[in-house]
Amino acid sequence: MPHIELKNICKHICRDVSLEINDSELLVLLGHSGAGKTTLLNVIAGLADYEGSVIFDGVPLDKVAASKRKIGYLFQELVLFPHLDVASNIAYSLKAQKVHKEKIRHRVDSLLKMLKITHLSSRYPKKLSGGEKQRVALGRALACAPKVLLLDEPMSSLDGQTAKHLRAELKQLQGELGITTIYVTHDLAEAEEMADRIAVIHNGSIEQLAPPDEVFFYPKSEAVSDFIGAPNILDCDCYRELEQGVIEVSCGGLPIIVAHEGNAVQRIALFPRDIYISDTCPPGAGVNRFKGTVTDVRYVDDSVRLDVQVGEKKLVTELPHHIFDEMELAVGKEAYLILKLRRIRTYECKCNHNKRG
């Protein structure tokens, strides 16, 4: 399967985009609507004119028509041919390439079996559910054994449970077939679940290209940080294991208890919404409770974000408007924070040294 290189691609919002996708890799293009994700897919597929160069294994494809690029493209709307039944939809590319009838039958049968839709072979798309349509579209895209698979928000029309199930199957399938795959989504959780690496695209340019954990814990720019939800990211100075699966890390003097198993923890992260804030001291004893001073209050959409200085560290918290209005929180006032233990994400040290405390 090819190693893909995009060089200085210019098209619509995409300006001078360069990107490399490794052989057999599943790269997720992550970004807001209108960021240029689908445009990039269309460029790779040859469905749009563009400036720059698309290179597969060192061979430029810029003058190669879409029909000759050997790409499997799963469109956001799936675009199954309504006048063809499931088997004919899947067989479409094979017929277009004038493959022998017997071979087409075998290939279609094996794909129907692999995707567990053999019983649907003679149904028309209008009689399929969302998940079934998605499988058929995937089968159609895979039928001619493409070198590259492009998936444009393929789960966007499915309910959460079906999408989760299909994502797992898709990931497994991609691993087995080893097809170089580009998966477009605007959903961070989906991206983290699927990706070998994530390319965060913002306003037509690649802001960061890294493995999922690295994107989350080391966002390269404010745009990336904002996109992933602007989590509080804290460096850990040292850690000690309290019991099996529970450790205490020290972040700039703050002792924070974290659920974690594995290597040493280098960073922890927590979304602002996962830090409980109050103007009065919560009753009872508990873990991860801190007292600090409010240093900033910002109104963001339907919520309020507060910066709270706790020792050397600044933590950002978030709470709904109506709750904020009921509290006496303002700049300079004292605030009590509780960090939700189960919501704290950890980034393991990739090096060998463990900073045990």
Added chain:
Amino acid sequence: MKWLKKLRPGWGLLPIVIMLVLWEVIARLELFPGQFFFPPFSTVVQEFYYLTVNGVLGDNFFSSLGRVLIGFIAGSIAGILVGTIMGWKDIAHKALNPIINMLYPIPALGWLPLLMLWIGINELLPITIIFICSFFPVLYNTVTGIRNVDKDYIQAARTLGASDARILATVVMPLALPNIFTGLRLEAGMAWRVIIAAEMVAIPTGIGALMMKATNTMRIDIIIVCLIVLAVMCLSFERFFAYLEEKVTAKWR
């Protein structure tokens, strides 16, 4: 209750039966001024029988049918071909659309005086009229059908390795079929209406000509026979294409 469902199509005939009975009664009771101007239904049936037995109706009917079939088939094929080219190729659309837009509103019968001078009064005249009557609407519907096909289907077929010709044949034309069938269905009925008018005005044979002769001899029963034949043929042609459309597209629409 299945037998009730089976009976349902029969209920559609009931208003027609009631109308025929009323017609017979009104004519027999001479509620209209005389049976001469408003013959009873039974007289019309009797005349239909005579005209059929002596071959007059058959000869004229088949003359009209032949003209309609030749003109309609040729016009439709030409309409689909030109419409396909115009729908698929932008340059053809840009070049031909203004001309089509200018000619399409002219009623088919509006061409009759010109064609009488150009072609003369012979078999080609009604066939040409039917050709024109069928060509423009079928062309218009074909162009609309093709241009309305979602571009995503074309893009999808392209990424699946299909050539332009294959995309046209296997994706675009099948998806444009509902529109094309609409054109064919409407024009199949219209062709009969136009041929009758053309035969009444300019051609000495056919159902229209028979009607004209009946008018001259004040044979109202024959006129009504001709009108019934016309109604049945219009309906049959339209129903045939509706059936064909259903057969071809219903399973996926």
